[in-house]
Amino acid sequence: MIVIVDYGVGNLGSLRNMLKKIGQEALISQDPQAVGKADKIILPGVGSFDHAINNLRSTGLVPVLSECVLNRKIPILGVCLGMQLMTGGSQEGELPGLGWVDAETVRFRFDESLRHLKVPHMGWNTIRVRGASPLFEAMAEGSRFYFVHSYHVRCRAESDVLATTDYGGDFVSAFARENIAGVQFHPEKSHRFGMRLLQNFVEKC
Numbered sequence: 001m002i003v004i005v006d007y008g009v010g011n012l013g014s015l016r017n018m019l020k021k022i023g024q025e026a027l028i029s030q031d032p033q034a035v036g037k038a039d040k041i042i043l044p045g046v047g048s049f050d051h052a053i054n055n056l057r058s059t060g061l062v063p064v065l066s067e068c069v070l071n072r073k074i075p076i077l078g079v080c081l082g083m084q085l086m087t088g089g090s091q092e093g094e095l096p097g098l099g100w101v102d103a104e105t106v107r108f109r110f111d112e113s114l115r116h117l118k119v120p121h122m123g124w125n126t127i128r129v130r131g132a133s134p135l136f137e138a139m140a141e142g143s144r145f146y147f148v149h150s151y152h153v154r155c156r157a158e159s160d161v162l163a164t165t166d167y168g169g170d171f172v173s174a175f176a177r178e179n180i181a182g183v184q185f186h187p188e189k190s191h192r193f194g195m196r197l198l199q200n201f202v203e204k205c
Contacts, residue, residue, distance in 0.1 A: 001040075003028075003041050005042065005056075007055045007056045009046055010081075011189075014189070024198075024202050032061055035061060035064050036068060040075050041075070044081075045080055046080060046148075048092060049095070049097070049105065050095045052081055062098070066098070077205075078183070079187065080184060084153060086182055087104055087105050088103065089105065090104070090106075091104075091107050092107070103155045105153055106151060108167070120150040121167045124145070125144065125173075125185075126166075127165050128164050128165070130162060130164065135176065144193055146189040147173075147184060147185045153184065154172065160177050161174075161175055162176040179205075
């Protein structure tokens with residue numbers, strides 16, 4: 001069973017609809033028992049860091065998620081802010097993140113020569129995959145995904161960096177550590193590229 005975690009933020013219906021298009025049913029839930037029975041978990045997210053982490057903790061799901069992810073090694077995919085919540089914290093707020101990946105979330109900052117670049121980074125952009133990964137298997141060179149974000153993840157271990165994207169310099173657009181993966185873009189808004197990524201997560205990760 002695929003469970004999309006419902007904690008009051010994120011494009012839950014859009015994610016479930018995209019999964020339906022590839023023939024996969026998903027349950028949207030904030031019930032700890034349902035999450036605990038998941039074979040795959042998707043942690044979406046939009047909005048501000050502190051609001052999201054507060055919402056997630058208020059559901060009582062964090063202990064269940066940590067048990068699933070850290071001890072039972074259930075595959076989990078963080079999407080956009082969901083990816084950022086997996087880090088130790090964000091410059092956007094003051095509260096600690098989940099700390100599942102040794103990383104921090106920082107704001108886009110550009111020097112004077114790049115002042116023309118707008119924040120948030122919004123729209124289509126390509127990714128560059130670093131090495132082999134089941135998440136990006138059979139993904140065409142130059143695959144494009146849809147981004148909307150003002151903050152991005154900075155991994156402390158290069159081995160955790162799965163893909164990068166250029167926006168005034170390379171930033172981490174996907175990371176992976178064992179069963180934990182995160183993507184900064186929105187696969188549910190990324191047409192066939194997003195469908196392929198979600199299919200890979202469901203079938204190969």
